[in-house]
Amino acid sequence: MTRQSLKQSLLLQLAVIYTRYLIGGAFVFASLIKIKGQRFTQIPDDGGHSVGHFFEMMYQSGLYWQFLGWAQLVAGLLLLTQRYAMLGAVMFAGIIGNIFVITLSYDFGYTPIITGLMLLATVALLLWDWNRLRVMLNLPPREEATSSLFESPLWAVVGAVLFAFTAGYRLFIDQYNFLLWAGGCVGVGVMALLVAWRQSRVLRMER
Template structure:
């Protein structure tokens, strides 16, 4: 536990956690809106495609209607909570069962190398929960450990960046059906980089006075 407490004061690790939350949350928000809109996530399976295929699986969920939209709402809420930073722990707790379910689906069907991506997302989510283990200890009947304020991760600039990323991602997917993933990702990288520069400018006077 002492090692975890030391890690949580490391600036590089704090930034890695912040941007991991953005990446995971943004991915879920991006994938959620199409479901909420009641649209298909994949193409309609062809007449000759095998029944035990990803296309048939997603088509079955899509035809359920309400369940398909419920999945979208769950992904949207989990992604939003992660991107707020302030409620990131709640977001990670909601994110875990969803991404675990998606991972099992990708290894159960012929998704190519998609299971590598979903597996990495699952591991990243577990890492976020380990990061906040001092607050999660209560679930195993251990007292919550209060930590000194983390100057980097608790800065308000990250909440603003998260809100901008969420609004852009959700708005982009809501307004267009034919998306350009490179455009979306490029804008997100730009917003994230601008947030980092803003933090550095605002944080520098604090560093110079210590």
């Protein structure tokens, strides 16, 4: 199967769109607590080479803690926009790569599995946009056709809804329920799929 035929796969296109939503939304969710100047975790500081001590040192830095939050917020937002998702993936790769190494360096339990999967997902997104990213190696970009569904402005609207929901929930509710937030995001995603399915049916009927 050629790269062009892969880019034409509707399932693969939807996988790319929703992978951007998934990791972008996760970064937005994690960033806002740092921007608010609050602790990300309540793990006790045992001193020395411990996870709690590491997080407490970053939190106590103040400016660096908030800088991390803003970097995560921008990367996540760019991914959610879909339109600027390639730039978001490039930015996300540097941040999640750093986080992955940190989770390997300390006793984070099974967290490296999660961060490793997020890193692999980011690499997959970069490969999806490789024909545009190749200019970084002084190679000419190549145009690739996808589909009208993939290019639909619907996905940017959905990304804006997900960002507004996540930002509002994280900024104004301190005692948050993770499952409630995740359920709301899943609901928005399912509704978007239904709208996209209806749009595709209308387009086929018009033809």
